[in-house]
Amino acid sequence: DADVTQTPRNRITKTGKRIMLECSQTKGHDRMYWYRQDPGLGLQLIYYSFDVKDINKGEISDGYSVSRQAQAKFSLSLESAIPNQTALYFCATSDHDLTGRLRNQPQHFGDGTRLSIL
Amino acid sequence: KQEVTQIPAALSVPEGENLVLNCSFTDSAIYNLQWFRQDPGKGLTSLLLIQSSQREQTSGRLNASLDKSSGRSTLYIAASQPGDSATYLCAVLPQNQAGTALIFGKGTTLSVSS
Numbered sequence: 001d002a003d004v005t006q007t008p009r010n011r012i013t014k015t016g017k018r019i020m021l022e023c024s025q026t027k028g029h030d031r032m033y034w035y036r037q038d039p040g041l042g043l044q045l046i047y048y049s050f051d052v053k054d055i056n057k058g059e060i061s062d063g064y065s066v067s068r069q070a071q072a073k074f075s076l077s078l079e080s081a082i083p084n085q086t087a088l089y090f091c092a093t094s095d096h097d098l099t100g101r102l103r104n105q106p107q108h109f110g111d112g113t114r115l116s117i118l
Numbered sequence: 119k120q121e122v123t124q125i126p127a128a129l130s131v132p133e134g135e136n137l138v139l140n141c142s143f144t145d146s147a148i149y150n151l152q153w154f155r156q157d158p159g160k161g162l163t164s165l166l167l168i169q170s171s172q173r174e175q176t177s178g179r180l181n182a183s184l185d186k187s188s189g190r191s192t193l194y195i196a197a198s199q200p201g202d203s204a205t206y207l208c209a210v211l212p213q214n215q216a217g218t219a220l221i222f223g224k225g226t227t228l229s230v231s232s
Contacts (some may be wrong), residue, residue, distance in 0.1 A: 004161075033219055042122070042207065042222030058219060090161060106152050106164030107220060114159075 003027045006091050006110035013081055014118050021076045021113050023091030032074040033092040034066060043090060049074055081117045089113045120145045124208055124223035131198055132231055139193040139226045141208030146186045149211040152220065153182050153193050156205045198230045
């Protein structure tokens with residue numbers, strides 16, 4: 001089983017619809033992230049969470065919201081989808097030690113959700 | 119603001135060739151630098167992570183170097199194979215951990231022909 005699981009893998013929907021993308025992890029990491037990737041562009045950070053009580057906006061958070069339901073679950077919502085939110089969305093996790101320092105380990109990514117908004 | 123640039127955007131080579139992918143970043147205050155591989159329709163797979171205090175990391179046919187002072191990293195792939203065809207992404211984690219999210223380049227798409 002994958003360490004970071006995203007559902008759904010693909011979604012096609014219409015403008016104005018509310019959409020939720022879900023992410024769950026089995027790595028026991030405390031930090032989780034949502035990124036967006038557009039063709040020909042690098043990944044851009046939407047939101048990140050240090051733990052269930054700590055949610056932070058990334059560089060492109062407008063039009064999105066998130067919920068950290070548990071340490072292992074982090075969902076991304078588009079309240080009213082618009083066509084320019086069509087993209088590939090990735091969830092990722094990272095880990096920190098007891099002092100709060102980031103472990104020098106790679107972030108772990110899910111396989112992505114391909115979202116198309118018509 | 120940290121910016122990450124990857125050159126070239128695309129590269130085509132015949133099988134067996136050694137090749138170098140380049141990554142540059144504008145702010146040398148980084149915690150680490152990571153190289154990822156992305157296959158079509160798939161997520162990102164971590165290839166190598168270089169801590170800010172390190173100069174290079176090796177894994178099999180891959181070698182990544184880091185020169186913080188010049189803001190550069192290279193990924194060297196030896197004896198390329200068709201299975202190496204993918205997009206390679208470079209990402210830096212800023213030293214200031216307030217954000218703790220990676221800053222990515224746009225990637226280099228590699229095609230290795232048999």
